[in-house]
Amino acid sequence: MSKITEVAQLVEKGKAKLVGAAVQAALDEGCDPIQILNEGMIETMSIVGDKFKNGEIFVPEMLVAARAMKKGVEVLKPHLATGSTGALGKVIIATVAGDLHDIGKNLVAMMIESAGFEVIDLGVDVPAAKVIECYRENPDTKIICLSALLTTTMPALKDTVAALNAEDFRGSIKIMVGGAPITQGFADEIGADGYSDDAASAAVLAKKLAAA
Ligand code: B1M
Numbered sequence: 001m002s003k004i005t006e007v008a009q010l011v012e013k014g015k016a017k018l019v020g021a022a023v024q025a026a027l028d029e030g031c032d033p034i035q036i037l038n039e040g041m042i043e044t045m046s047i048v049g050d051k052f053k054n055g056e057i058f059v060p061e062m063l064v065a066a067r068a069m070k071k072g073v074e075v076l077k078p079h080l081a082t083g084s085t086g087a088l089g090k091v092i093i094a095t096v097a098g099d100l101h102d103i104g105k106n107l108v109a110m111m112i113e114s115a116g117f118e119v120i121d122l123g124v125d126v127p128a129a130k131v132i133e134c135y136r137e138n139p140d141t142k143i144i145c146l147s148a149l150l151t152t153t154m155p156a157l158k159d160t161v162a163a164l165n166a167e168d169f170r171g172s173i174k175i176m177v178g179g180a181p182i183t184q185g186f187a188d189e190i191g192a193d194g195y196s197d198d199a200a201s202a203a204v205l206a207k208k209l210a211a212a
Contacts, residue, residue: 003029007040007072012048014064016071023075033079034200037107041069045103066103073103077110086118088210089142092134093119094126096156101149104179107199108145115203117143117210128163135164141173142210145202146192148179157182158190165191174209178202 001009003026010019026036048065051057091112095105102124113119120141122134135141144164148157161175174193177186187195194209196202 003031004036004040007036008044011041011044011065011068011072014061014068016064016068019068019072020075023072027075027079033076037073037076037080041072045069069103070106073106073110081110081114085116088116088207089118090138090140091117091119091143091145091206092122092131092138092141093145093147094122094131095124095147095149096153096160097125097127098156099148099150099153100124101147101179104149104199105145105147108147108178108202111199111203112145112206115207117206128160131160132163132167135167135169135173139169139172143174143176143206145176145178145206148177148182151181154181154186161190161192174212176202176205176209 003022007019007022007026010022023036023040026040027033045065048057048062052059052062093105093109093112095102105124106121109119109121120134120138122130131144131146135144146157146160148154157177157179161177164170164173164175176194176196177190177192178196182195184195194205196205
């Protein structure tokens with residue numbers, strides 16, 4: 001069995017205590033960190049999601065798989081990040097109200113940080129008012145990044161963007177959105193400035209928006 005397959009199996013089974021060592025073993029064998037992330041973890045979470053949808057597993061199994069993935073990402077992080085300087089400015093990131101999914105948001109935060117931004121991570125289930133309050137405390141923020149993983153929290157994403165669009169500081173910030181159910185069309189419709197479908201392209205887009 002390849003080391004990446006081993007990581008994938010441990011993530012799927014939610015073996016949080018074993019995943020870190022398996023990721024390290026894959027790295028020691030010379031596996032590409034991005035490949036470990038994509039094939040060993042992100043693809044595995046899709047499999048976990050499909051099994052949930054088909055009724056083969058339930059919420060607790062999804063949760064332990066997520067915890068295991070987080071342990072793996074901890075080991076991978078220094079190999080993915082190129083070093084943060086914060087020189088490109090501040091970014092606020094959050095998963096919107098009602099949504100508890102944070103793995104994708106954390107990956108986006110990590111990639112944006114390693115692209116050179118200072119990231120303020122407000123966590124999950126974040127109401128629009130908290131995002132606005134955070135901006136007021138950090139008026140030098142350049143980009144606000146919002147993540148939504150559920151079709152049922154797409155309205156909360158829309159409301160948060162609408163609340164930001166109504167603020168007097170709107171002209172000073174860019175708004176980026178993303179998450180599995182989000183599309184470029186939806187981002188345009190709700191008045192966001194940018195959308196990307198994965199963490200690596202989110203970092204590229206953040207640089208572009210900050211420079212615009
Ligand atoms: Co949930 N869940 N979940 N879940 N969960 C999904 C999302 C689901 C697709 C599973 C399924 O049915 N196939 C489904 C949503 C269906 C829908 O919306 N129509 C679902 C459901 C239904 C639910 C509950 C409602 C289940 C229940 O309670 N009955 C519940 C809701 C809780 C809530 O939020 N209020 C729930 C709960 C959970 C757990 C808490 C158990 C756990 C989350 C733990 C955690 O995050 N700490 C969980 C998990 C793990 C999943 C799956 C299996 C994996 C999510 C994940 O981490 N993916 C997921 C199935 C799936 O995704 N296929 C599923 C890996 C991650 C790297 O991808 O988050 O898409 P993703 O992020 C990507 C991109 O989207 C993008 O970049 C990231 C990296 O490439 N991206 C951005 C994300 N944010 C971005 C922001 C950007 C740009 C790009 O700019 C700002």
